[in-house]
Amino acid sequence: MATETDFALQEQMIGWRRWLHQHPEAGFAERKTSAFIAEILRSFDLQPHIGIGGTGVVATIEGERPGIEIALRADMDALPIQEENTFAHRSVHDGWMHACGHDGHSAMLLGAARQLAADRSFAGKVHLVFQPAEEIGTGAKAMMTAGLFEKFRAECVYGLHNWPGLATGRFVVHHGAAMAGARPFEMVVSGCGCHAAMPHQGADPLLAAAHLVTALQSIVSRNIDPADALVLSVTQFHAGDTHNIVPDTARLGGTMRYFRREAGEIASRRMTEMVEQLAAGMGVRASLKFFEFGSPPLINSAVHADHCVAAASAVAGRENVGTGVAPSMTGEDFAFMLERKPGAYIWIGNGSAEGGCSLHNPRYDFNDEIMPLGVAYWVALVRQRLQPVER
Incomplete structure (x- = not known):
């Protein structure tokens, strides 16, 4: 049965969440967000460390007895999307919203x-990691470069993400691959512009680019x-300004997603070869660039996935608690942390994805009803992992 304390915390969390929703900030610009989070942590008599990896925040809760150290991670940044919701806590920043x-x-x-913090009847330490810049895929690396795991010596790290389309009250845990590696790319095809009525006098980059779109498959x-x-x-194709001129240049962009690193490397190598050779065969030049803000596949440790199953159960x-659900081809920079430390990342059901409730949607809103379950999961995970050892 829920207690008055449970209801009070639920109301507090709704207030915190809706303030954050109203004040979305871009990756590495979460200054008000991190200050807000730090202020709340101080109200629990914790001492947050701020500015880690730019705008990251970390607070440590020490149990009443010594033991191992673990880390729990949440992300803080928003997306460059114009919100279409009309409720009172909609974004006050045009062009930005918490759509994830x-x-x-x-x-x-x-x-x-x-x-x-109120009940420290566990053995060890738990480090609470509030990470910036997940959406651009560089926040986890920035925090680790700034010494996250040297300053806070967690032996493992856990993450959690809401999942629209998964019923409220349910969790999903993957024993292995949970989310795909993401490798964004850009291609530039350069030729020689000419009058569209006399294409033989130029070198058409659009024709070569169009062939590339299909050939890459x-x-x-x-x-x-x-x-x-x-x-x-391929998700972008930009070329030309008018109907009767063949332009000099075509620019294409897109993303590659994969689970096995070797497959990603094979595809990257073949893309480079194909872009250069197909362009040369059509009398134009082309270059391919992979961006730094991609992320590797997110691979859960089976042992730590078992810990998550136990806590969620x-x-x-x-x-x-589902364990046989297919992984997602979406990416997540928590994968960088799992390359450094063992751990696991789970999904918590956010309810129906109908009516604009899917992730990265201008009508998305987080389901406040699932917050008590998410808190209970985190607390159960900590207490199960940091049980005092009887002597």
């Missing part, structure tokens, strides 16, 4: 901080093991 639920992730970790169908999941999508029932 990072406001809810931060609020749930703050709720867990309050619970754990042969990499997936003919160079990658059919047992591997790999997606190569304790609060939701084992029947509400």
Whole structure:
């Protein structure tokens, strides 16, 4: 049965979450966000460390007895999307909104901080990591470059993300790959512009670029093991300004997603070869660049996935914890932390994805009803992992 304290915390979390939703900030610009989070942590008699990796915040809760150290991570940044919701807590910053639920992730970790700080009957330390710049894929690396795991010596790290389309009250845990590696790219095809009525006098970059869009798909169908999941999508094509001029240049952009590193490397090599050779065969030049803000595949440790299953089962029932769900081709920079430390990343159901509730949607809003379950999961995970050892 819920207590008055539970209801009071729920109301607090709703207030925190909706303030964060109203005040979205870009990656590495989460200054008001991090100050807000730090202020709340101080109200629990914690001493937050601020400015880690730019705008990151970390607070440590020490149990009443010595033991191992673990880290829990929430992301803080928003997306460059114009919000279409009309409720009172809609974004006050034009062109930016929390369309992925990072406001809810931060609020749930703050709720867990309050619970754990008030009752420290565990052995060890838990480090609460509020990470910037997840959406641009560089926040986790920035925090680690700034010495995250040297200053806060966690032996493992855990993450959580809301999942629209997964029923409220349910969790999903993957024993292995949970989310794909993401490798964004840009191609520039350069030719020689001319009058559209006399194409023989130029070198058409659009024709070569159009062939590239279709030819690149042969990499997936003919160079990658059919047992591997790999997606190569061209999502941008920019060229020309008017109807009667063949332009000098065409620019294309897109993303590659994969689970097995070897498959990603094969596809990257074949893309480079194809771009250069197809362009040369059509009398133009082309270059391919992969951006630094991609992320590797997010691979859970099976042992730590088991810890997550146990904690989620304790609060939701084992029947509400899925373990056989297919991983997602979306990316997540928490993968960089899992390359440095063992751990696991789970999904918590956010309810129906219908009516504009899917992630990165201008009508998305985090489901406040799931916050108590998220807090209970974090607290259960900490207490199970940091149990005092009887002597």
